[in-house]
Amino acid sequence: MRTTDNEPALRLDRLTKTFGITPVVAGVNLTVPAGAFLGLVGQNGAGKTTTLSMAVGLLRPDSGTAHLFGVDVWAKPARAKALVGVLPDGLAMPERLTGRELLTYLGLLRGLPKDVADGRAGQLLSVLELDRAERTLVIEYSTGMRKKIGLAAALLHAPRLLVLDEPFEAVDPVSAATIKTILRGFVAGGGTIVLSSHVMALVEQLCDHVAVIDRGRVAAAGPLEQVRGGRSLEDVFVDLVGGNGTTGKELSWLSR
Ligand SMILES: Nc1ncnc2c1ncn2[C@@H]1O[C@H](COP(=O)(O)OP(=O)(O)OP(=O)(O)O)[C@@H](O)[C@H]1O
Numbered sequence: 001m002r003t004t005d006n007e008p009a010l011r012l013d014r015l016t017k018t019f020g021i022t023p024v025v026a027g028v029n030l031t032v033p034a035g036a037f038l039g040l041v042g043q044n045g046a047g048k049t050t051t052l053s054m055a056v057g058l059l060r061p062d063s064g065t066a067h068l069f070g071v072d073v074w075a076k077p078a079r080a081k082a083l084v085g086v087l088p089d090g091l092a093m094p095e096r097l098t099g100r101e102l103l104t105y106l107g108l109l110r111g112l113p114k115d116v117a118d119g120r121a122g123q124l125l126s127v128l129e130l131d132r133a134e135r136t137l138v139i140e141y142s143t144g145m146r147k148k149i150g151l152a153a154a155l156l157h158a159p160r161l162l163v164l165d166e167p168f169e170a171v172d173p174v175s176a177a178t179i180k181t182i183l184r185g186f187v188a189g190g191g192t193i194v195l196s197s198h199v200m201a202l203v204e205q206l207c208d209h210v211a212v213i214d215r216g217r218v219a220a221a222g223p224l225e226q227v228r229g230g231r232s233l234e235d236v237f238v239d240l241v242g243g244n245g246t247t248g249k250e251l252s253w254l255s256r
Pocket residue numbers: 019024042043044045046047048049050051
């Protein structure tokens with residue numbers, strides 16, 4: 001199938017995944033229009049990471065399909081993966097390299113000319129304030145620094161779609177502000193972003209679309225304002241996934 005500008009950036013049809021006997025993703029249907037900035041939210045264990053991993057070709061679904069700009073991720077993995085930059089959960093990367101070496105290496109793997117890979121690596125390290133750790137091996141990075149080098153790796157080949165699993169987790173406020181600017185600029189420049197987050201305020205601040213995953217299914221999805229319906233995203237979210245009814249009195253032994 002050809003990639004066309006009319007295709008959604010991401011389309012998931014009836015995606016399923018079962019670990020052991022537990023269905024973790026139970027028929028996810030989701031369409032993300034090109035140019036959207038979508039926040040994927042859901043409780044711990046709802047299936048966000050599993051869904052995103054299947055969407056970008058990191059985890060094979062039991063059934064269902066994932067298309068990036070009309071390209072079937074599992075039938076045409078090389079074509080699909082050229083279109084997307086991914087910040088996965090629990091990033092595994094070559095760690096005995098400096099940040100610059102890692103980015104140059106990944107740039108060459110992505111087929112960038114050496115001078116382009118070098119130039120972009122330097123710019124990304126500088127913008128993300130990793131250049132002060134120029135000689136530090138990635139294995140010695142803090143958790144937040146790892147997120148930032150992972151984001152740099154996702155951006156390096158200027159993909160059309162970014163899929164970011166919890167990109168702000170463990171990132172300091174100054175770096176978070178920089179990342180928000182980068183992501184807004186990416187969308188303003190015609191890119192599409194799907195990011196997962198537990199922070200509703202962040203999703204409301206950044207995203208124009210939202211999808212709520214609950215126990216492996218999409219409970220609601222669409223333009224942010226439509227899903228919110230004039231309420232806060234947190235209220236809508238708790239209504240959709242169901243609060244656990246805690247009153248705070250259960251732990252009365254904490255009071256003095
Ligand atoms: N490789 C695996 N083997 C077995 N179970 C798994 C595996 N990966 C995930 N799970 C289970 O699948 C469920 C969904 O996990 P997933 O990481 O997709 O959730 P999530 O919505 O991203 O959660 P969180 O917000 O806590 O990161 C969880 O119950 C998890 O324990």
